[in-house]
Amino acid sequence: MIPELGQFALTLALITAVVQGVLPIWGASLNNALWMRxxxxxxxxxxxxxxxxxxxxxxxxxxxDFTVLNVVENSNSxxxxxxxxxxxxxxxxxxxxxxxxxxxxxxxxxxxLGRNIPTGLxxxxxxxxAWISIGFLSFMxxxxxxxxxxxxAPLDGNDLNPLLQDVGLAMHPPLLYIGYVxxxxxxxxxxxxxxxxxxxxxxxxxxxxxxxxxWVALTGGIALGSWWAYYELGWGGWWFWDPVENVxxxxxxLGTALLHSAIVTEKRGAFKSWTILLAILTFSLSLLGTxxxxxxxxxxxxxxxxxxxxxxxxxGLLTVSxxxxxxxxxxxxxxxxxxxxxxxxxxxxxxxxxxLLLTLATATVLFGTLYxxxxxxLTGDKISVGPPFFNTSFIPIMLPLVLIMGIxxxxxxxxxxxxxxxxxxxxxILIAGISALVVWYIQTKGPALAVIAMAIAVWLxxxxxxxxxxxxxxxxxxxxxxxxxxxxVPRAAHGMTMAHAGLAVCMFGxxxxxxxxxxxVLFVQPGKLVQIAGFDVTFEGVEQVQGPNYTASVGKLSxxxxxxxxxxxRPERRSYPVAQSQTTEAAxxxxxxxxxxxxxxxxxxxxxxxxxxxxxxxxxxxxxxWFGSLMLVFGGLLSLSDRRLRVGAPKRxxxxxxxxxxxx
Amino acid sequence: xxxxxxxxxxxAAIGIGIAGWxxxxxxxxxxxxxxxxxxxxxxxxxxxxxxxxGTPGLATQDLLMSQEPILVNVFASWCLPCRAEHAVLARMVxxxxxxxxxxxxxxxxxxxxxxLAELGNPYSRIGSDQTGRAGIEWGISGVPETFIVGPxxxxxxxxxxxxSSDAALAKxxxxxxxxxxxxx
Numbered sequence: 043m044i045p046e047l048g049q050f051a052l053t054l055a056l057i058t059a060v061v062q063g064v065l066p067i068w069g070a071s072l073n074n075a076l077w078m079r080x081x082x083x084x085x086x087x088x089x090x091x092x093x094x095x096x097x098x099x100x101x102x103x104x105x106x107d108f109t110v111l112n113v114v115e116n117s118n119s120x121x122x123x124x125x126x127x128x129x130x131x132x133x134x135x136x137x138x139x140x141x142x143x144x145x146x147x148x149x150x151x152x153x154x155l156g157r158n159i160p161t162g163l164x165x166x167x168x169x170x171x172a173w174i175s176i177g178f179l180s181f182m183x184x185x186x187x188x189x190x191x192x193x194x195a196p197l198d199g200n201d202l203n204p205l206l207q208d209v210g211l212a213m214h215p216p217l218l219y220i221g222y223v224x225x226x227x228x229x230x231x232x233x234x235x236x237x238x239x240x241x242x243x244x245x246x247x248x249x250x251x252x253x254x255x256x257w258v259a260l261t262g263g264i265a266l267g268s269w270w271a272y273y274e275l276g277w278g279g280w281w282f283w284d285p286v287e288n289v290x291x292x293x294x295x296l297g298t299a300l301l302h303s304a305i306v307t308e309k310r311g312a313f314k315s316w317t318i319l320l321a322i323l324t325f326s327l328s329l330l331g332t333x334x335x336x337x338x339x340x341x342x343x344x345x346x347x348x349x350x351x352x353x354x355x356x357x358g359l360l361t362v363s364x365x366x367x368x369x370x371x372x373x374x375x376x377x378x379x380x381x382x383x384x385x386x387x388x389x390x391x392x393x394x395x396x397x398l399l400l401t402l403a404t405a406t407v408l409f410g411t412l413y414x415x416x417x418x419x420l421t422g423d424k425i426s427v428g429p430p431f432f433n434t435s436f437i438p439i440m441l442p443l444v445l446i447m448g449i450x451x452x453x454x455x456x457x458x459x460x461x462x463x464x465x466x467x468x469x470x471i472l473i474a475g476i477s478a479l480v481v482w483y484i485q486t487k488g489p490a491l492a493v494i495a496m497a498i499a500v501w502l503x504x505x506x507x508x509x510x511x512x513x514x515x516x517x518x519x520x521x522x523x524x525x526x527x528x529x530x531v532p533r534a535a536h537g538m539t540m541a542h543a544g545l546a547v548c549m550f551g552x553x554x555x556x557x558x559x560x561x562x563v564l565f566v567q568p569g570k571l572v573q574i575a576g577f578d579v580t581f582e583g584v585e586q587v588q589g590p591n592y593t594a595s596v597g598k599l600s601x602x603x604x605x606x607x608x609x610x611x612r613p614e615r616r617s618y619p620v621a622q623s624q625t626t627e628a629a630x631x632x633x634x635x636x637x638x639x640x641x642x643x644x645x646x647x648x649x650x651x652x653x654x655x656x657x658x659x660x661x662x663x664x665x666x667x668w669f670g671s672l673m674l675v676f677g678g679l680l681s682l683s684d685r686r687l688r689v690g691a692p693k694r695x696x697x698x699x700x701x702x703x704x705x706x
Numbered sequence: 707x708x709x710x711x712x713x714x715x716x717x718a719a720i721g722i723g724i725a726g727w728x729x730x731x732x733x734x735x736x737x738x739x740x741x742x743x744x745x746x747x748x749x750x751x752x753x754x755x756x757x758x759x760g761t762p763g764l765a766t767q768d769l770l771m772s773q774e775p776i777l778v779n780v781f782a783s784w785c786l787p788c789r790a791e792h793a794v795l796a797r798m799v800x801x802x803x804x805x806x807x808x809x810x811x812x813x814x815x816x817x818x819x820x821x822l823a824e825l826g827n828p829y830s831r832i833g834s835d836q837t838g839r840a841g842i843e844w845g846i847s848g849v850p851e852t853f854i855v856g857p858x859x860x861x862x863x864x865x866x867x868x869x870s871s872d873a874a875l876a877k878x879x880x881x882x883x884x885x886x887x888x889x890x
Contacts, residue, residue: 319715322715339726339729339730357726360726364719364723369716372709412722415726419728419729653752
């Protein structure tokens with residue numbers, strides 16, 4: 043009964059979305075206030091209906107209702123409760139339902155929270171949002187219904203892929219989807235503005251918090267995913283440039299560009315058409331990602347259920363949404379008048395460079411991801427593009443970006459004094475230079491680029507702190523006055539400092555763990571001693587342990603350093619009998635200096651009794667990757683909590699683009 | 707000019723869309739990419755012999771030391787195409803002075819030994835990969851599969867599926883000829 047209720051709610055949601063897709067936008071063209079305002083209630087209703095459907099599916103998972111096909115395929119009565127719940131979005135159908143739920147959530151949030159958005163813009167935005175919803179709801183109802191029943195019902199289910207039975211990964215899709223799908227509302231805002239033919243600073247100010255919210259969630263989702271890959275897959279890496287990783291990274295890169303270009307539109311009325319284009323492209327890349335993941339277009343280690351019928355449906359969806367919005371863009375963009383003038387050396391100039399580099403980086407990742415497909419289509423050759431391509435093309439674009447990130451916040455609008463800024467940063471430049479020498483002295487092995495990248499990270503961190511301290515005039519005035527300024531500086535500015543510093547911290551981790559990693563993979567028997575990065579690791583043996591729905595072989599490794607015991611590592615290899623698969627649980631000893639990382643796999647062969655494959659890695663500074671990511675997320679949240687972004691958003695003033703707004 | 711520029715994103719999107727449309731062709735298998743091992747050293751593995759065959763086991767070391775190219779054939783007694791391929795491989799070994807080694811993939815030693823006793827054993831070494839671990843290291847997608855390891859232990863060729871058609875045989879012979887030429 044409950045699954046049928048879910049199905050019914052989903053069908054009603056589709057009908058509601060159709061009403062929401064037609065009535066408000068029609069009302070906006072007729073200037074009918076009542077029709078326009080209907081969007082608020084239909085958007086809220088649509089969210090409630092999809093939430094009911096989602097609840098119904100979740101309930102089926104929680105009570106292990108094996109008359110529902112989706113539950114049979116992805117759950118099992120022995121599974122811990124947390125993973126029963128997470129199983130709701132563990133499959134193609136369930137994750138699509140989560141997708142649609144978040145899509146409706148953002149629509150409802152704009153409907154309810156966006157009181158100060160002009161009625162016409164709001165109505166059009168919510169209608170566009172509803173059209174995306176119609177696409178996904180019908181996709182679900184026609185090709186991937188999560189409520190399909192199975193008869194006769196089996197006694198137990200097939201279990202969720204054990205790799206997915208992990209807290210990090212169970213929480214990862216919701217976060218990632220909030221990011222992915224959150225950009226939809228920015229897309230809808232952009233399309234609505236194109237239909238209206240009007241983009242002004244007020245528009246940018248309405249769009250920015252939604253962009254920021256999506257960006258924060260996407261940052262968290264990507265970081266959580268890479269953390270999961272690091273400790274769960276047992277290979278000791280956190281990024282593989284796999285197509286599925288790339289498709290979440292591309293909207294992040296372009297979303298970052300959008301975040302910055304929207305500032306220029308908001309403060310200076312410039313970059314209008316560019317901001318609109320970025321808003322469209324960012325969500326288009328999210329959609330393209332969905333297409334790639336679910337159609338099986340490219341090989342990936344994360345491949346979802348592959349089905350050409352689904353692929354064609356999503357491609358149709360993409361054609362309408364991306365093709366339609368870009369056609370509209372091409373037709374309407376000339377009507378937007380250009381904004382304020384600025385000198386090359388200025389805040390605008392810096393942000394322009396930021397945008398160009400981020401767009402170039404996105405294009406590189408897009409090219410690398412799709413190149414195998416293009417090549418196969420044109421010549422029939424099958425190749426795979428891996429980390430070497432991305433590392434050699436992506437890093438040289440990002441390093442200059444980080445370099446200008448250090449200067450950017452010092453630049454003033456319209457025209458800036460570069461010589462003055464450099465002279466204020468002379469100590470920072472000196473320390474960054476010295477740190478390069480120090481790094482080179484400590485670590486002579488590894489590429490020279492790593493030393494340069496390390497110095498650039500130091501530069502960004504110090505330049506960011508320097509800008510922050512000059513903002514509160516630390517050391518120049520009494521401490522109490524500095525603290526007073528600290529409180530008065532807008533939170534968005536602190537957020538920017540936190541995020542920029544976070545990226546510098548991330549870079550320490552990126553560089554350290556990829557350039558100076560030590561790795562040993564060998565066959566061992568109990569009593570074997572391995573030396574790595576100054577540690578003496580002894581393999582003591584393996585014991586069998588029984589878990590709730592698995593059995594595990596737990597290895598024992600005693601770690602010594604200079605003759606003193608440091609720790610005991612217990613890497614696990616788990617066997618899940620129901621799903622007939624195995625997972626690796628790495629044992630990690632984390633310190634700020636680096637991680638000692640161990641994983642084991644079963645005996646190479648049953649005849650060689652007691653032989654295990656042991657992988658031991660030392661990953662310098664790797665913890666900074668996630669600490670820095672947390673800083674990025676926290677910085678974003680800090681900006682999001684800025685009152686100016688929420689309350690008192692300006693009434694739409696008639697094209698007073700260059701009115702004096704205090705520079706950030 | 708500006709008008710053309712604003713059409714650029716649309717054109718790029720159409721290009722990607724066409725590629726995506728083409729890529730959805732159901733006959734296309736995106737998974738069929740050549741081995742990532744090509745031009746790389748053979749993976750690290752160590753397999754004991756298949757009990758009852760009297761043929762020694764196989765480990766990385768055996769592939770590194772050879773001066774001649776080696777054919778590494780992944781097979782199993784439960785795999786029907788392997789049976790068809792077996793005759794071709796046996797003839798090649800008999801007539802062409804070829805070093806053939808085997809990885810017995812996810813097979814019971816007793817069944818594998820019986821299979822070889824029945825069909826003949828052209829392998830100079832056979833490793834028993836009961837867990838499929840070595841198969842993972844080699845990145846195989848199914849049995850049978852055949853690799854050519856050049857002198858010095860570099861993987862130079864991979865063939866997926868049985869070597870039973872003339873076309874497949876010609877490819878293998880071609881790759882062997884190249885491997886013999888570039889001795890270290």
